[in-house]
Amino acid sequence: MSEEHFVVIGNGPAGNQAALTLKEKAPESRVTLISRDQEGSYKPCFLPDYIAGKITEDQIYLSSLSSYGEKGIKLRSGQEVVDVNPGRREIVLDHKEVLRFDGLIIAVGARARIPEPLLIFRDLMMTLKTPEDAKAWIEKLSQVERVLIIGGDLTSLTVTKALIALKKEVYFILDENAFWPLRCDEKMFGDVAQRLSGAGVKTFYNCKLQGMAQLSEHAVEVRVGEDIFEVGLVGAFFGLAPDIRFLARSGLPLDRGLLVNETLNTGFEGIYATGDCAQVFHPEIRDYWVSIGHDNAKAMGRTAALNLLGERRPVDVATESLFDVQGIKVNTSWWMEF
Numbered sequence: 001m002s003e004e005h006f007v008v009i010g011n012g013p014a015g016n017q018a019a020l021t022l023k024e025k026a027p028e029s030r031v032t033l034i035s036r037d038q039e040g041s042y043k044p045c046f047l048p049d050y051i052a053g054k055i056t057e058d059q060i061y062l063s064s065l066s067s068y069g070e071k072g073i074k075l076r077s078g079q080e081v082v083d084v085n086p087g088r089r090e091i092v093l094d095h096k097e098v099l100r101f102d103g104l105i106i107a108v109g110a111r112a113r114i115p116e117p118l119l120i121f122r123d124l125m126m127t128l129k130t131p132e133d134a135k136a137w138i139e140k141l142s143q144v145e146r147v148l149i150i151g152g153d154l155t156s157l158t159v160t161k162a163l164i165a166l167k168k169e170v171y172f173i174l175d176e177n178a179f180w181p182l183r184c185d186e187k188m189f190g191d192v193a194q195r196l197s198g199a200g201v202k203t204f205y206n207c208k209l210q211g212m213a214q215l216s217e218h219a220v221e222v223r224v225g226e227d228i229f230e231v232g233l234v235g236a237f238f239g240l241a242p243d244i245r246f247l248a249r250s251g252l253p254l255d256r257g258l259l260v261n262e263t264l265n266t267g268f269e270g271i272y273a274t275g276d277c278a279q280v281f282h283p284e285i286r287d288y289w290v291s292i293g294h295d296n297a298k299a300m301g302r303t304a305a306l307n308l309l310g311e312r313r314p315v316d317v318a319t320e321s322l323f324d325v326q327g328i329k330v331n332t333s334w335w336m337e338f
């Protein structure tokens with residue numbers, strides 16, 4: 001019998017851990033790890049420190065590109081999967097190559113979320129997810145002094161800290177839809193506004209963004225309530241949403257994320273989803289939950305790999321750690337302080 005070929009899509013903490021576990025537990029198998037990122041696996045939580053100049057680019061990566069080969073994993077970086085055909089057990093890459101698999105783990109994570117009403121300003125706003133995004137921030141920050149942050153998710157607070165360290169003048173519009181993935185109540189929102197103001201950030205709370213217009217390459221005019229001011233960079237931070245648009249025609253079960261049972265199986269034999277892109281059924285609460293955070297992603301990556309190899313391990317989550325955000329149950333392992 002020929003060796004089994006396992007494919008993992010996504011080289012974030014979930015996919016990376018899944019590939020390592022597959023190779024560790026089934027060393028005779030062929031493991032291919034596909035990532036549209038050009039480089040190896042990185043820790044997104046290091047990006048704000050990279051922007052602040054506290055760490056170098058090398059330090060955001062978990063391992064060198066050569067280390068994958070040393071571990072027996074074939075890394076295909078800079079390649080995007082554009083379709084999955086569960087029946088034929090094939091995936092299609094953006095350059096039209098078709099790869100066959102015996103087992104598949106989808107760990108494509110999430111992308112920066114921008115709420116519908118703000119999409120008209122999309123071209124004026126920067127988001128932060130990848131090292132490429134961070135480099136674009138560094139480049140832009142070298143040319144501007146004033147920055148507006150819109151949103152209020154956890155990343156926005158760490159980025160604001162980085163901007164303060166860089167001695168930038170920071171404006172912040174707290175948007176009630178943004179404190180994703182945390183449930184936002186009045187008190188918490190008020191506390192955040194107070195902390196931001198205390199740190200010297202000009203904070204708008206309970207005010208709607210009225211409009212934005214590009215005045216020049218480095219100047220955007222912003223109107224909030226009665227105020228009009230100019231900034232050089234606008235960052236949008238409204239949490240992360242599963243990046244599963246490429247699966248629309250695949251026949252895999254999709255909702256907010258890729259639907260899986262408690263063992264992370266999609267309902268198709270040998271096809272699993274894990275990390276931020278998965279929406280996981282919880283038999284006790286009879287509802288789906290999503291995970292956000294590095295540690296959850298890593299643990300879920302290992303669980304998916306073990307189950308692909310024949311175990312039937314439920315993903316480990318306590319019902320009390322699930323909370324409701326806009327009708328979606330969220331389990332976060334995020335850590336931070338501001």
Ligand SMILES: Cc1cc2nc3c(=O)[nH]c(=O)nc-3n(C[C@H](O)[C@H](O)[C@H](O)COP(=O)(O)OP(=O)(O)OC[C@H]3O[C@@H](n4cnc5c(N)ncnc54)[C@H](O)[C@@H]3O)c2cc1C
Pocket residue numbers: 009010011012013014015016034035036037043044045046047048079080081082107108109110128129130155243246274275276277291292293294295297333334335336
């Ligand atoms: C700026 C920032 C700061 C953060 N800070 C923290 C923090 O302090 N603490 C914390 O716990 N969490 C933090 N997070 C969240 C944490 O990083 C995520 O929860 C975690 O990375 C999720 O891991 P994942 O493997 O599921 O997905 P991701 O890390 O999103 O990885 C997805 C992978 O899939 C690849 N991919 C996507 N689509 C395709 C495709 N079609 N074809 C090929 N490859 C594809 C991507 O290139 C990437 O390699 C932060 C996130 C960001 C963006």
